[in-house]
Amino acid sequence: MNTLEASATRAIDPGGTAAAAEGAEVLRIEGLRAGYGAGDIVQGASLALAAGGALAVVGRNGVGKTTLLRAIAGQLPMTAGRRLLGGQDATHAESFELSRRGLAYIPADRQVFKTLSVRENLLLGAYAHGRGEWTKEAVIDRLFPRLGERYGTLAGSLSGGEQQMLTIARGLLSNPKVLLLDEPTEGLAPVMVDVFVQAMQRIRDSGVAMMLVEQNLAVPRKVATRYLVMDAGEVVWSGDAADLAGDAALVEKYLLL
Numbered sequence: 001m002n003t004l005e006a007s008a009t010r011a012i013d014p015g016g017t018a019a020a021a022e023g024a025e026v027l028r029i030e031g032l033r034a035g036y037g038a039g040d041i042v043q044g045a046s047l048a049l050a051a052g053g054a055l056a057v058v059g060r061n062g063v064g065k066t067t068l069l070r071a072i073a074g075q076l077p078m079t080a081g082r083r084l085l086g087g088q089d090a091t092h093a094e095s096f097e098l099s100r101r102g103l104a105y106i107p108a109d110r111q112v113f114k115t116l117s118v119r120e121n122l123l124l125g126a127y128a129h130g131r132g133e134w135t136k137e138a139v140i141d142r143l144f145p146r147l148g149e150r151y152g153t154l155a156g157s158l159s160g161g162e163q164q165m166l167t168i169a170r171g172l173l174s175n176p177k178v179l180l181l182d183e184p185t186e187g188l189a190p191v192m193v194d195v196f197v198q199a200m201q202r203i204r205d206s207g208v209a210m211m212l213v214e215q216n217l218a219v220p221r222k223v224a225t226r227y228l229v230m231d232a233g234e235v236v237w238s239g240d241a242a243d244l245a246g247d248a249a250l251v252e253k254y255l256l257l
């Protein structure tokens with residue numbers, strides 16, 4: 001193994017040792033194309049997500065990762081391709097319908113109701129359909145105890161990291177089958193990043209199918225079970241974490257470690 005291979009292998013742990021076995025397929029995307037009107041940005045992406053799996057979409061700045069995620073979530077129209085949720089066609093479903101069918105999307109900008117308290121934000125999340133193990137209590141106890149300490153605080157006065165906790169907590173209260181996360185730890189201090197890494201591992205191991213967009217491998221290497229590498233709007237590689245670790249040339253060409 002040369003130095004480059006060794007460093008790539010060190011950088012990627014296939015999903016952390018606690019990664020649960022993957023279950024049934026919950027989301028399938030075939031040949032998705034999407035953009036903003038003047039030609040497609042994403043040029044035919046295909047992927048599959050299974051319960052308990054975590055797919056990291058990685059690639060450098062501006063290669064189309066967010067555009068892909070938004071199109072999957074129905075925030076942006078697909079110009080071609082198919083979307084299946086739980087084996088059922090959902091190609092033409094709008095975002096609210098996708099959400100009702102178990103797909104939660106957490107955009108990169110933190111979306112909390114700033115003039116409402118943490119408690120009220122969580123109540124609104126719990127109101128949005130979906131029964132299951134992720135109750136208010138479970139989210140606070142198992143993922144973000146800090147939100148319990150800040151229960152009566154207005155969301156607008158929380159720190160960036162706390163607002164991100166609240167955003168993810170609200171999404172999770174709908175008990176989604178699929179959770180799409182766009183750069184969930186961007187701009188956070190390392191100690192805060194660790195809180196989110198642990199939370200994502202727990203969400204994944206609860207059987208939710210996760211997909212996360214990241215520019216580098218620091219967070220995915222602790223969470224992801226599979227990878228999809230993008231460049232210039234195309235999927236240039238997809239496969240298991242262990243295989244990516246073994247392909248040093250690919251990592252060097254398309255990724256930031």
Ligand SMILES: Nc1ncnc2c1ncn2[C@@H]1O[C@H](COP(=O)(O)OP(=O)(O)OP(=O)(O)O)[C@@H](O)[C@H]1O
Nearest residue numbers: 036041059060061062063064065066067068214215
């Ligand atoms: N609302 C928009 N309108 C027009 N073009 C856009 C819009 N959002 C993104 N783009 C363009 O689409 C391309 C892909 O952007 P996208 O945000 O999907 O990339 P990315 O890989 O997620 O990058 P980053 O990591 O910086 O978010 C870029 O050229 C970008 O300028």
